[in-house]
Amino acid sequence: MRRTASSFPAPDSWRGRFAFLALAAASLWLCIRADASVRPRFGGTLRVQMSERVENLDPRQRPSAPAQTAALERLDTLVFDRLIRLDARGTLQPGLAVSWQYDAQGKRWLFRLRDGVKFSDGTPLTPPVAAMALQQLLGVSFDVSANSDSVVIGADQPLVGLPMQLATGRYFIFRAGDDGSLVGTGPFRYTLIESMGAATHMEFDANETCWAGRPYVDKLALSIGINGDQQADAIAFGQADIVELPPSQVRRAAQRGIRTVSSDPEELFALVLDAARPAVQDPHVRQAISLAIDRTSIANVILQGQGAVAVGLLPNWISGYAHLFPVSFDLPQAKDLLSASGRQLSRSSPLVLVYDSSDTEARAVADRVSVNLREAGIVVQASGQPVDGKAKPPAADVRLVRERTHAPVAAPALFGLLQPLGEPAANMKTLDDVYDAERAPLEAYRVIPLVHVSESYGLSPQVRDWIAPRWGGWDLADVWLGPPASAGSSALGSNAP
Amino acid sequence: MKLADEIGAKMPPGAQASCEFANLSSLPAEDAARIEQSFREALRSWCIPQSAQNAAGVELSVTLSENWKELVWTAQIRTSGATIVLLETSPRTAKSQGAPGAMPLTLRAEKIWEGPRRILDFVTLQPQSPVAPPEFWLLTDDGVVLRQVGGTIISQLQLPRSVPLSRDPVGDLTKDVRDVKASFSGKVCAISSESFSVTECHAVVIGSRNSTDAVGPPTADSIVRQRGNQSAFVEGACPFVRPVLGSGRGDYTEKDFVQLFDPDGFRADAAGIPVSAPIFFAGPVLDISGVEDLGIVVHNLESENYEAYRIFISCSR
Numbered sequence: 100m101r102r103t104a105s106s107f108p109a110p111d112s113w114r115g116r117f118a119f120l121a122l123a124a125a126s127l128w129l130c131i132r133a134d135a136s137v138r139p140r141f142g143g144t145l146r147v148q149m150s151e152r153v154e155n156l157d158p159r160q161r162p163s164a165p166a167q168t169a170a171l172e173r174l175d176t177l178v179f180d181r182l183i184r185l186d187a188r189g190t191l192q193p194g195l196a197v198s199w200q201y202d203a204q205g206k207r208w209l210f211r212l213r214d215g216v217k218f219s220d221g222t223p224l225t226p227p228v229a230a231m232a233l234q235q236l237l238g239v240s241f242d243v244s245a246n247s248d249s250v251v252i253g254a255d256q257p258l259v260g261l262p263m264q265l266a267t268g269r270y271f272i273f274r275a276g277d278d279g280s281l282v283g284t285g286p287f288r289y290t291l292i293e294s295m296g297a298a299t300h301m302e303f304d305a306n307e308t309c310w311a312g313r314p315y316v317d318k319l320a321l322s323i324g325i326n327g328d329q330q331a332d333a334i335a336f337g338q339a340d341i342v343e344l345p346p347s348q349v350r351r352a353a354q355r356g357i358r359t360v361s362s363d364p365e366e367l368f369a370l371v372l373d374a375a376r377p378a379v380q381d382p383h384v385r386q387a388i389s390l391a392i393d394r395t396s397i398a399n400v401i402l403q404g405q406g407a408v409a410v411g412l413l414p415n416w417i418s419g420y421a422h423l424f425p426v427s428f429d430l431p432q433a434k435d436l437l438s439a440s441g442r443q444l445s446r447s448s449p450l451v452l453v454y455d456s457s458d459t460e461a462r463a464v465a466d467r468v469s470v471n472l473r474e475a476g477i478v479v480q481a482s483g484q485p486v487d488g489k490a491k492p493p494a495a496d497v498r499l500v501r502e503r504t505h506a507p508v509a510a511p512a513l514f515g516l517l518q519p520l521g522e523p524a525a526n527m528k529t530l531d532d533v534y535d536a537e538r539a540p541l542e543a544y545r546v547i548p549l550v551h552v553s554e555s556y557g558l559s560p561q562v563r564d565w566i567a568p569r570w571g572g573w574d575l576a577d578v579w580l581g582p583p584a585s586a587g588s589s590a591l592g593s594n595a596p
Numbered sequence: 597m598k599l600a601d602e603i604g605a606k607m608p609p610g611a612q613a614s615c616e617f618a619n620l621s622s623l624p625a626e627d628a629a630r631i632e633q634s635f636r637e638a639l640r641s642w643c644i645p646q647s648a649q650n651a652a653g654v655e656l657s658v659t660l661s662e663n664w665k666e667l668v669w670t671a672q673i674r675t676s677g678a679t680i681v682l683l684e685t686s687p688r689t690a691k692s693q694g695a696p697g698a699m700p701l702t703l704r705a706e707k708i709w710e711g712p713r714r715i716l717d718f719v720t721l722q723p724q725s726p727v728a729p730p731e732f733w734l735l736t737d738d739g740v741v742l743r744q745v746g747g748t749i750i751s752q753l754q755l756p757r758s759v760p761l762s763r764d765p766v767g768d769l770t771k772d773v774r775d776v777k778a779s780f781s782g783k784v785c786a787i788s789s790e791s792f793s794v795t796e797c798h799a800v801v802i803g804s805r806n807s808t809d810a811v812g813p814p815t816a817d818s819i820v821r822q823r824g825n826q827s828a829f830v831e832g833a834c835p836f837v838r839p840v841l842g843s844g845r846g847d848y849t850e851k852d853f854v855q856l857f858d859p860d861g862f863r864a865d866a867a868g869i870p871v872s873a874p875i876f877f878a879g880p881v882l883d884i885s886g887v888e889d890l891g892i893v894v895h896n897l898e899s900e901n902y903e904a905y906r907i908f909i910s911c912s913r
Binding site for chain 1: 620659661662663664665666667668670672681682683684685712760761762763764765847848849897899900
């Protein structure tokens with residue numbers, strides 16, 4: 100997580116820490132113990148709120164709405180583990196698998212399981228159980244089997260990037276109980292799911308036998324389906340410890356004195372143009388659309404400074420080469436291109452732009468895009484449509500999409516973006532390969548990036564050791580609850596603007 | 597430079613280009629200028645002098661950029677027909693650290709270990725021969741004792757475990773007359789410093805749950821050494837002061853420092869007196885250990901590695 104405010108304790112802060120050291124030797128221990136604020140503490144209930152509705156934690160679900168997918172994966176990390184995990188540097192680290200190796204062609208991979216791991220119901224993790232779970236998640240194009248201490252994954256094609264694939268996404272190891280419920284090896288086990296009107300309440304207990312160590316908090320109380328305004332109020336009034344903050348709420352929350360933390364800009368807002376449709380068949384028209392959009396206003400005004408202008412699909416902090424994709428806001432050139440193309444996008448045949456009707460940020464961005472395009476002479480019919488994964492995506496000339504970055508490494512991150520955008524994602528072994536794969540849809544103006552947005556949270560003063568990946572997500576097993584931080588304490592930073 | 601070679605290979609035969617360099621990275625201007633100079637040297641035969649005419653119309657733009665992990669070099673060779681893009685990455689250079697200052701004591705940190713495994717504690721064993729390098733024993737969070745000489749791990753030993761792993765494990769290595777005592781996961785084991793084998797282990801009474809790891813019961817030894825509390829008394833550093841080496845008070849998300857304080861300068865209503873300049877680290881100080889032989893363990897938040905440092909104190913008064 101990015102921290103823009105200085106969180107470095109000044110040496111002056113020793114004032115409190117050592118103020119008691121001159122007391123009698125007999126009380127020396129107690130004095131320092133009482134002031135030892137660094138080491139984590141166990142206990143307490145962590146209260147978390149989320150906006151996205153998730154009906155159950157089954158990783159076999161495939162919600163097609165990106166926000167639901169992200170929410171489900173986030174919840175699944177509470178209960179389940181993957182074979183491999185990503186550390187905060189984006190480096191692959193052993194998870195339930197302690198090592199992995201592959202054959203010369205990369206078609207057969209062997210993952211040796213960690214000894215002594217148990218599911219939260221006490222049953223041991225075995226290779227057949229892990230293989231069965233992965234087979235269901237990877238699908239029939241993979242052959243997943245078990246041997247004495249390992250899971251073996253094979254395919255007809257070389258499985259380039261399989262470890263990174265298994266370290267992200269929904270590839271969790273689970274075991275189906277006799278009653279059909281799923282249990283995992285993760286830090287928590289869920290004990291309660293109940294609907295409360297529009298919201299759902301879930302409770303999780305600490306998994307005392309978690310192989311990676313018991314989480315610090317005893318219990319996790321999760322309310323989901325809570326809208327952004329309600330979440331901001333909940334954190335302000337001490338009714339929650341961790342809430343999600345939509346971009347439009349972050350600045351306001353900080354002004355209310357709420358501690359906020361944000362990831363690096365990672366979520367892509369982009370326009371996807373259907374080049375098969377007559378309205379945007381001409382590449383000059385597509386280029387004109389790109390030139391007509393004022394991305395800076397979208398980032399700074401519509402998204403309240405929580406977004407960064409996107410010139411590529413990957414944010415520059417992941418790729419490092421975004422300067423190779425120059426974009427500009429050039430209304431006159433956009434008009435010239437439209438004029439040269441001879442296309443008329445008038446009231447009688449407007450450009451159809453669709454966005455997720457349940458997404459207030461998407462609606463605001465779509466409205467701004469419509470205004471920009473109208474200034475260039477393109478009449479736009481912006482239409483909110485439900486994107487819940489159940490209905491078929493509506494036919495449209497242009498779709499406004501939001502896609503999250505799943506990994507902080509260029510190749511898998513781009514792979515994860517290209518697939519839902521309907522763009523080919525070839526094997527990408529080098530940074531040159533990644534650049535070429537990203538350049539293709541951008542140069543053809545099939546995808547027009549708009550902004551990258553940070554993922555933001557509001558934290559109560561009690562929340563300690565919030566160490567979340569800079570590409571978003573959370574790690575609630577390592578969070579602990581301390582006493583409220585004193586005002587102005589440097590021990591807990593905030594990156595609120 | 598590899599990129600310079602690649603540029604040479606992609607240039608139109610016999611052509612020279614007008615060359616531009618740009619620095620978009622966070623590298624300091626003087627460092628970037630030095631790199632640009634060496635790049636210009638490497639590309640001398642491909643770049644036309646600035647005063648000369650660009651007859652072939654070839655343009656070369658080299659840009660130093662960065663992502664969060666490494667420096668990214670891009671080269672764009674523009675000819676009349678097309679643009680060729682070349683990319684190359686290189687690791688960032690490590691930042692130097694030091695602790696200058698006009699304080700009575702001077703701290704210096706020497707890194708003896710860096711790696712992805714969490715280090716709980718380490719001890720230094722002086723060799724019999726004065727010319728031999730010192731031997732370090734490091735205790736990892738999975739109960740392995742690593743024996744390192746001259747930067748190389750020469751052997752390792754697995755300690756038995758009696759309680760489950762903790763998310764915030766603590767362990768302790770203490771030099772004895774002939775052995776090293778290792779406390780880890782509810783057991784205290786004696787390890788022979790000659791044979792590097794466990795000679796004896798016994799369980800210790802522990803609190804409930806993982807509480808021993810998070811908050812250990814005070815012992816006579818810990819009153820002096822304050823292990824796990826990110827502070828330790830320093831014995832014998834200087835004749836005029838018995839300072840406390842302490843870290844910051846942030847949580848594990850914070851960058852940290854160590855600094856020496858004069859405990860006699862503490863009063864209930866006043867600040868302690870710093871007696872050294874702080875040394876800053878790229879992550880939290882997880883452990884401070886030792887009385888005469890000081891060491892700290894740092895979790896580097898930039899590299900995600902765990903680092904073990906020996907701390908040396910110079911008395912300058």
